[in-house]
Structures are given as C-alpha cells and as structure tokens.
Amino acid sequence: METTFLKSNSIKVAPKLLGWILCRQLPHGLVKVRIVETEAYHQADPASHSFRGMTARTAPMFEAGGTIYVYFTYGMHYCLNIVTGKKEVGEAVLLRAAEPLEGIEIMHQNRFNDTVLGLTYHSMKSTNFYDLANGPAKLTQALNIKDTLLSGKKLGPQTLFLEPPQKMILAKDIIASPRIGIREATEMPWRFYIKDNPFVSRNN
C-alpha cells in the first residue's frame, strides 16, 4: 500500500485520493469501491471537528496520516475519514462517495438488509446500484461500518486498506467545489470529485 502521500496535508491529499480503491474484508467476502468524491478538513477550518481542539471523539484526527476517523452524526449515521498529515495536526479527508467494484451483493445486503442474487456490475440497472455508496453515510453502510470501533485504527488488512488507481485521474477531470452539509466556511472549495461521474453524491 503506497500511501506515503497521506502524510501531506488534507487539501493536497483529498484530490489525490480520487480513483483509489478502498477495500474491506468482511465475513462474507471482500468489498472494493473506487473513491469518486472527497472533502478536506483541517484544524484551521471552522467546519472541521478538529477546529476546537482534541476531544475523545476527534483524537484520531490528530494521529499521523493513514489513521481512520469514524464519527457518528444526525443521530443515526456514521461517516468515514482518512486522517492525513503529521501526528498532532488535526486534519482528515471525508470520503463522500464511491463506485462499487467488488462485493456488490454484500454491499447491497449491508445497505438494504436483503439478499439479491445474481447482481453484477453490468446487469444491475436498478437505481439501487447507483445508490449503494453515493453519500458519506451510504458508503459506511455499504462497507458495514455501523459503529466507531474503527476510529483511531490504522489502515491495514484487518480494517480498511487502499489500492492504487487502475488508471490515473487527470487533473482536468477533477472538480473542486464548496463542501456540502456544513454551516461554517461554506465558500471554501475543498470538496473534490471526478467530473461527470455518476457515482458522486450530487452533480454540482
């Protein structure tokens, strides 16, 4: 896992994570998704959980790059971040959306709690396919992240791990735009997504 770039700051790392494959080994099989949308947060940013300093919840954000940060929000949802930068600097990249690649049946079951046999990348045309991971809380559901136990753990085979992009994402295909669902620093263009990709959470 060539992830030394995670030691850089979140605003640099967030666009670089586009196209990387996020993998998770679950009891029923391996799940792989391609990251298509991210947002950068850092401790000088009023919208960031780390802005007000370290708490029990946000401590993982102050770990070294390559740590996992999971938080619970809106009373029912979990969101997944990859911590970036140096230890004692509070920053992370929120993973907002991903394209399902492998383990689609498993993700479908995680999301909708049912079993749909015979679903494949090519045959599955239902809206559910595009809805599997096109939002930060949907992504964690698909990956069966239903608590904060992973928060503070390192990326790795036992938790979550990254594989390099199958093909490079060109700079011209990366869109930077204001972040979504926040009230502070709403004008900062620290949301990054792949242009014209049908798996992003919204196309603007």
Next chain:
DNA sequence: TGCCTGATGTTCT
C-alpha cells in the same frame, strides 16, 4: 423532478 420533513442520539456549550 425537486422541495420539505421526520427520524434519532452523541457531542459539546
């Protein structure tokens, strides 16, 4: 197609 709202509980003021 797009807006509006209810669900639900942790975290921090």
Next chain:
DNA sequence: GAACATCAGGCAC
C-alpha cells in the same frame, strides 16, 4: 439544550 460533515419517503408540481 442546541447543533449536527445525513438519508429516505412523501407530497406538490
């Protein structure tokens, strides 16, 4: 006690 890095379903158009 208020805010919250959200989602899905309902209803109006």
